[in-house]
Amino acid sequence: MGAPKQKWTAEEETALKAGVIKHGAGxxxxxLKDPEFSGVLSLRSNVDLKDKWRxxxxxxxxxxxxxxxxxxxxxxxxxxxxxENPAAFYTVAQSDEDISDTKSIVVANSTMQTAxxxxxxxxxxxxxxxAITSLKEPGGSNKTTIAAYIEEQYWPPHDFRRILSAKLKxxxxxxxxxxxxxxxxxxxxxxxxxxxxxxxMLFLEGRQRISPRVEKDDSNMLTKSQxxxxxxxxxxxxxxxxxxxxxxxxxxxxxxxxxxxxxxxxAEAAEADAEAAQAFAEAAMKxxxxxxxxxxxxxxxxxMEVLFALDSE
DNA sequence: CTAGGGGTAAAT
DNA sequence: ATTTACCCCTAG
Numbered sequence: 001m002g003a004p005k006q007k008w009t010a011e012e013e014t015a016l017k018a019g020v021i022k023h024g025a026g027x028x029x030x031x032l033k034d035p036e037f038s039g040v041l042s043l044r045s046n047v048d049l050k051d052k053w054r055x056x057x058x059x060x061x062x063x064x065x066x067x068x069x070x071x072x073x074x075x076x077x078x079x080x081x082x083x084e085n086p087a088a089f090y091t092v093a094q095s096d097e098d099i100s101d102t103k104s105i106v107v108a109n110s111t112m113q114t115a116x117x118x119x120x121x122x123x124x125x126x127x128x129x130x131a132i133t134s135l136k137e138p139g140g141s142n143k144t145t146i147a148a149y150i151e152e153q154y155w156p157p158h159d160f161r162r163i164l165s166a167k168l169k170x171x172x173x174x175x176x177x178x179x180x181x182x183x184x185x186x187x188x189x190x191x192x193x194x195x196x197x198x199x200x201m202l203f204l205e206g207r208q209r210i211s212p213r214v215e216k217d218d219s220n221m222l223t224k225s226q227x228x229x230x231x232x233x234x235x236x237x238x239x240x241x242x243x244x245x246x247x248x249x250x251x252x253x254x255x256x257x258x259x260x261x262x263x264x265x266x267a268e269a270a271e272a273d274a275e276a277a278q279a280f281a282e283a284a285m286k287x288x289x290x291x292x293x294x295x296x297x298x299x300x301x302x303x304m305e306v307l308f309a310l311d312s313e
Numbered sequence: 314c315t316a317g318g319g320g321t322a323a324a325t
Numbered sequence: 326a327t328t329t330a331c332c333c334c335t336a337g
Contacts (some may be wrong), residue, residue, distance in 0.1 A: 005323050005330060025314065048331070050315070053328060 006043075008052055010134055015040040016049060016056075025053060036040065128177075132186055140178070140185030143168060 006017075019031030019041075028046035031037055041049070131149040141149075147161050148167075168184060171177040177184045198286045 007324085007330075015325085029314065041329095045331095046314075050317090051331065113336090 011040050013052075013056070016052060020053065026050075028053075099209065128164070128171065128184075129186060132184060134141060137183070138149060140183035142182050142184070145288075146184065272304075 012104070013037055015037040016031070019027075019037045021036060022036075023030045023034065028049040031049060032041055032046055044052075115240065125149050128146060131146045132141050135145060143161075143165065147164050147229070150164070168179075172179045173183065176187055178187045
């Protein structure tokens with residue numbers, strides 16, 4: 001029996017994502033026990049988490065059918081900026097053969113070969129959609145509100161707002177969003193899958209303020225200071241954690257960059273590479289977790305540089 | 314416990 | 326029809 005049904009709430013999904021980011025994909029039990037998430041996820045089992053993550057991954061993969069398509073990976077095409085990037089990452093990811101997925105390997109390899117970052121998408125579409133639906137503002141939400149919502153739950157990539165603008169513009173011209181007086185709402189007919197609207201705000205526990213040392217964030221939006229504190233924390237992290245955090249940041253940032261470009265052209269192709277960054281980031285995390293890199297310090301430094309490089313982009 | 318294969322059935 | 330939540334099982 002498939003068992004009744006209990007849709008995952010946005011809070012739970014957020015908690016799961018945050019948990020994965022914090023503890024790594026696969027540490028379901030750890031995530032579950034973490035007091036930061038146990039509240040929200042108390043009704044979920046570790047297997048539920050795993051399955052949900054699987055579902056989410058499948059979605060991110062673009063094309064459904066859980067495990068059907070082996071996905072013979074694709075072209076890594078043009079890259080807006082080409083510098084020598086996270087060499088440390090790529091090296092690490094590549095030097096590992098226990099990267100389970102074909103896609104991961106391909107990503108690493110192709111990335112190496114083209115000496116450029118892969119393009120990706122972090123489902124900004126979905127984030128926007130989630131923001132609008134969750135905010136439930138009559139008449140839609142304006143850009144600032146949407147940005148604030150997203151920034152509250154996700155680590156905002158450097159030039160996030162610029163990208164958001166481009167994306168919003170594109171989605172509007174595309175008919176997926178309707179803009180009325182600077183407010184966006186989801187087009188009724190759109191392909192936006194429109195998901196649950198279970199915005200029962202239980203506790204606002206789903207996501208804690210990351211900065212323990214910055215106590216003065218009353219109503220202040222924690223964007224820049226959050227980044228700073230993240231970086232500060234990274235210095236005290238283990239290489240694995242630092243790399244994982246950085247990997248995620250890199251993936252998101254590059255994805256955002258790709259998104260921005262794509263938005264001004266055609267966003268269709270963007271979906272196809274959606275998983276690339278995720279696979280890459282996961283591979284990096286996985287690798288770094290299973291084996292401690294020889295030179296932790298240099299790795300840490302490398303990741304830092306990556307972050308700064310991206311930040312000054 | 315986790316990964317992942319496979320399956321059922323409720324929702325959409 | 327597809328997606329999605331949940332279950333079960335096996336290997337490691």
